[in-house]
Amino acid sequence: MKNAKPDTTLVHAGRNPHANHGIVNPPVYHCSTVLFPTVQALEDADKRPYDGVRYGRAGTPTSFAFEDSVAALEGGHRAVSMGSGLSAITTVLTAFTKAGDHVLVTDSVYGPTRRFCTDVLGAYGVETEFYDPLIGGGIARLLRPNTTVVYLESPGSLTFEVQDVPAIAAVAKAAGATVLMDNTWATPLFFRPFDHGVDVSIHAATKYLVGHADAMMGVAVCTEECFVPVKRTANILGACAGPDDLYLALRGMRTLSVRLKRHQESALILADWLAARPEVARVLHPGRPGDPGHALWKRDFLGASGLFAALLHPVPKPALTAMLDHMELFGMGYSWGGFESLILPTKPGHARTATRWDESGPLIRLHAGLEDPDDLIRDLERGFDRMRAAL
Ligand SMILES: *Cc1c(COP(=O)(O)O)cnc(C)c1O
Numbered sequence: 001m002k003n004a005k006p007d008t009t010l011v012h013a014g015r016n017p018h019a020n021h022g023i024v025n026p027p028v029y030h031c032s033t034v035l036f037p038t039v040q041a042l043e044d045a046d047k048r049p050y051d052g053v054r055y056g057r058a059g060t061p062t063s064f065a066f067e068d069s070v071a072a073l074e075g076g077h078r079a080v081s082m083g084s085g086l087s088a089i090t091t092v093l094t095a096f097t098k099a100g101d102h103v104l105v106t107d108s109v110y111g112p113t114r115r116f117c118t119d120v121l122g123a124y125g126v127e128t129e130f131y132d133p134l135i136g137g138g139i140a141r142l143l144r145p146n147t148t149v150v151y152l153e154s155p156g157s158l159t160f161e162v163q164d165v166p167a168i169a170a171v172a173k174a175a176g177a178t179v180l181m182d183n184t185w186a187t188p189l190f191f192r193p194f195d196h197g198v199d200v201s202i203h204a205a206t207k208y209l210v211g212h213a214d215a216m217m218g219v220a221v222c223t224e225e226c227f228v229p230v231k232r233t234a235n236i237l238g239a240c241a242g243p244d245d246l247y248l249a250l251r252g253m254r255t256l257s258v259r260l261k262r263h264q265e266s267a268l269i270l271a272d273w274l275a276a277r278p279e280v281a282r283v284l285h286p287g288r289p290g291d292p293g294h295a296l297w298k299r300d301f302l303g304a305s306g307l308f309a310a311l312l313h314p315v316p317k318p319a320l321t322a323m324l325d326h327m328e329l330f331g332m333g334y335s336w337g338g339f340e341s342l343i344l345p346t347k348p349g350h351a352r353t354a355t356r357w358d359e360s361g362p363l364i365r366l367h368a369g370l371e372d373p374d375d376l377i378r379d380l381e382r383g384f385d386r387m388r389a390a391l
Contacts, residue, residue, distance in 0.1 A: 006073060006189055007257045013072045014065035014250055026065050028247045032056040050231045057240045066241075066250045067219065070209070073253070074188035074201055076221035080231050081246060082239040085184060085204020088218030090116050092200050095226075095233035096149050096178045099125030103149040104142055104172075106163065107354040108133040108156020110182060114351055130354040136164040143175045152198070153182035154191075155293060158348040158365060159357065160284040160309060162293030165300060169197025178226065184208075184337075188221070189260055190303035199226045207337025208305065211252035211259055214338075215245040259339070259370065263306030266376065267368035273377050274310045274366075279384050281361055284309040306368040307336050309346070314361040315387060320345065322390035323383040324364075329371055330379055341369035341376055 001008065017024055034053050036042040045054040053060055059067075067079035082088045093116065097103060105117055107130040117128035131142055133156050143150075150172035154163035169179045181193050184204040193201040203209060205217035218241075222230050234240065241249075264287070271285040286293035287304030297304070312320075324332060330343040344365045349357035368376065 009069070009073050010253055010257055013069035013253075025251070026062065026247075028243045029060040029062045030243050031060045049235070050228065057238060058235060059240075060243065062243045062246045062250075063241060066246045066253075069250060069253055070188065070203070070205075070219050071221050074183075074221045075192060075194045076201065077224040078227045078231075079219050079221040080227070080234050081205075081241045081249075082218040082220070082234060083241045083245070084216040085202070085206050085218040086112050086116075087239045088202050088204075088220045089113050089182065090120070091234050091237055091239045092180055092202055092220050092230055093117070093121065093149065093151070094237065095229040096180070097121060097126045098148075100146060101148040102127045102129065102144050102146045103151065104129055104131050104139065104147060104177075105151040106131060106133045106153055106156060107352055108159050108161050109151065109153050110157040111351050113151075113153075113182070130352075132355050133161040133163050135168070137167040137171050139168050140171045140175075143171070143177065147172075147175060147177050149180060150177045151180045151182075153184075155185055155286050155297075158309065158346045158363065160286055160291075160293065162286045162296040162300075164296055165193070165196040165198065173197055185305055185307060186301060186303070187256065187260060187305065189257060190264075190305060191301050193221075194223065196300060199223050200230060204337075205249045205252075206335060208256060208260060208263075209252050210245075210249050210337070211256065212248070212338055213335065213340065215248040217241055217245050217249045219249075260303065260305060262370055263368055264304050266370070266373045267304065267306040267308055267366075269373040270366060270368050270376060270380070271308055271310075274380070277384065279312055279315075279387065281311045281313050281359075284311065284363075305337075307365065308368075309363055309365045311359055311363050312361045315391065319387045319390040320362050323387040326386060327383055328379050329376055330366070330383075336365075336367035338367075339370045340367075341371055341379075342367040 063081050071079040172179050179199045181198045183201045187208045201221045203219050205219050220230050271283045274280050275283045285308035286297035330341045346363050346365050
């Protein structure tokens with residue numbers, strides 16, 4: 001249906017049951033070699049390298065189904081899927097940089113993205129400058145004639161600063177730079193990057209799109225202008241996703257809307273409860289009134305997902321570990337976006353260069369899963385009891 005609402009797109013995109021025996025879900029194509037009946041057919045396929053099926057790495061009906069669904073949902077031209085979120089990030093950054101270029105990257109960026117910029121792009125003669133995520137239109141003074149990319153991530157990894165995406169994108173575009181954004185936290189449902197001037201929206205689909213902690217997947221949704229450079233670079237780098245993981249991501253998307261609403265609701269309940277605790281100095285959650293990013297979040301976002309942080313008052317490490325080592329429901333581990341709740345001690349200060357993180361208390365990142373929030377609160381309450389007993 002033309003102009004369907006996002007929840008409808010989630011259910012119907014990338015499916016064509018009557019082309020497949022009436023079966024509701026699309027088949028999974030396990031594929032490397034694609035056979036051509038004639039030299040003519042082989043040559044024709046090579047003339048259209050980004051359409052149709054010519055080799056497993058270049059795209060299959062399974063990857064196209066997932067990519068078309070994400071692109072339709074987010075309002076981009078086309079998407080390119082890759083085997084992890086980080087692979088999507090590094091592929092896109094590679095596509096838009098060359099030796100001698102200057103790129104501007106938010107200081108609140110996901111850690112491995114920062115390391116790719118400094119260690120890999122740096123070794124190939126691309127200079128990365130990190131900027132204050134709250135710079136807004138002030139980014140104008142950092143732009144140079146050779147600035148080719150401005151990279152955003154909002155809210156920021158670990159510290160949840162909300163960026164003024166339209167202001168940054170407008171200035172960057174006027175200067176001829178390509179605007180890239182990691183939109184993993186909000187998903188296409190809660191932030192519409194193409195309405196705010198972004199050229200390529202990147203997702204760690206590993207998180208909410210897959211949604212069940214059982215596959216790694218990345219996707220870059222592109223404007224028409226940016227699609228070929230990204231797809232071409234993905235091909236050259238050999239960045240592609242496996243068929244079963246693509247299927248899991250597509251399946252995850254069918255329930256994205258209902259899951260995300262529940263993640264949002266539970267995260268706000270937990271955040272409010274934590275904010276009232278004596279152990280907590282402050283909660284970092286842009287969806288809450290009073291958060292420094294709340295006004296921008298309210299202006300630009302359509303919702304808040306389940307990931308946020310709590311800054312605790314300083315405690316000795318054994319008291320912190322007494323809390324975290326024995327949680328019953330909250331698991332401790334990297335990644336997020338699955339159905340389960342997670343808790344993680346983080347250290348954002350380590351990787352900052354343009355801004356500082358001077359807080360002395362521990363910063364705890366939480367992911368509100370789909371459990372009953374009452375039980376999650378009981379788990380946290382017992383954790384605080386253990387913390388106090390260890391003081
Ligand atoms: C997890 C994450 C990534 C990387 O995704 P992977 O699939 O783990 O490679 C990128 N950006 C953000 C914001 C993330 O949280």
